[in-house]
Amino acid sequence: DAKTTQPPSMDCAEGRAANLPCNHSTISGNEYVYWYRQIHSQGPQYIIHGLKNNETNEMASLIITEDRKSSTLILPHATLRDTAVYYCIVEAAGNKLTFGGGTRVLVKP
Amino acid sequence: GAVVSQHPSWVICKSGTSVKIECRSLDFQATTMFWYRQFPKQSLMLMATSNEGSKATYEQGVEKDKFLINHASLTLSTLTVTSAHPEDSSFYICSARAAGVGGNEQFFGPGTRLTVL
Numbered sequence: 507d508a509k510t511t512q513p514p515s516m517d518c519a520e521g522r523a524a525n526l527p528c529n530h531s532t533i534s535g536n537e538y539v540y541w542y543r544q545i546h547s548q549g550p551q552y553i554i555h556g557l558k559n560n561e562t563n564e565m566a567s568l569i570i571t572e573d574r575k576s577s578t579l580i581l582p583h584a585t586l587r588d589t590a591v592y593y594c595i596v597e598a599a600g601n602k603l604t605f606g607g608g609t610r611v612l613v614k615p
Numbered sequence: 616g617a618v619v620s621q622h623p624s625w626v627i628c629k630s631g632t633s634v635k636i637e638c639r640s641l642d643f644q645a646t647t648m649f650w651y652r653q654f655p656k657q658s659l660m661l662m663a664t665s666n667e668g669s670k671a672t673y674e675q676g677v678e679k680d681k682f683l684i685n686h687a688s689l690t691l692s693t694l695t696v697t698s699a700h701p702e703d704s705s706f707y708i709c710s711a712r713a714a715g716v717g718g719n720e721q722f723f724g725p726g727t728r729l730t731v732l
Contacts, residue, residue, distance in 0.1 A: 549708045549723035602649060603721060605659040
């Protein structure tokens with residue numbers, strides 16, 4: 507059973523913020539939310555992860571709701587190079603990662 | 616930091632031959648490495664988990680005698696596809712994890728595209 511639900515695709519405008527939602531209503535207390543992305547024909551790239559608090563790094567921000575049942579990945583200023591499939595994964599630290607279908611993001615000029 | 620390489624990046628082989636793919640962590644020691652397979656327009660499927668110095672743990676449905684995994688050192692894991700057939704043609708991706716390197720997240724290699732004729 508999939509632990510996360512993501513929209514299959516979304517478009518966003520270059521230069522604007524891209525908000526990628528992820529539902530994980532059955533998340534356990536010890537499970538983290540991880541985000542990876544995969545640009546065409548490349549290996550996945552780690553973006554960010556969090557447990558309870560919102561997180562920010564040079565690539566993105568991760569907003570986790572207070573009940574932890576959903577989260578949003580924010581790319582603050584999307585560029586054409588951000589076009590990729592974005593995967594939201596919920597897993598306990600140290601466990602193997604299970605990839606779902608992800609969200610195919612197309613950044614348009 | 617946290618760079619993972621794979622070699623070769625692509626390979627074409629004849630049906631029935633064996634192919635070895637290498638996965639190296641370049642700037643950290645990987646206690647655990649993972650092997651994934653990805654078919655066109657599909658997501659990554661975990662094949663096996665390998666810990667340095669021990670036997671790999673294979674996911675259900677993955678033939679351990681066909682996909683041989685060796686994790687002989689903390690920086691190198693190899694996947695050998697034995698007696699390859701056209702249905703084994705896929706994008707093979709490895710990842711490595713080490714505690715203390717940015718947490719427990721995995722770092723992925725660039726992938727190896729295998730085509731079996």
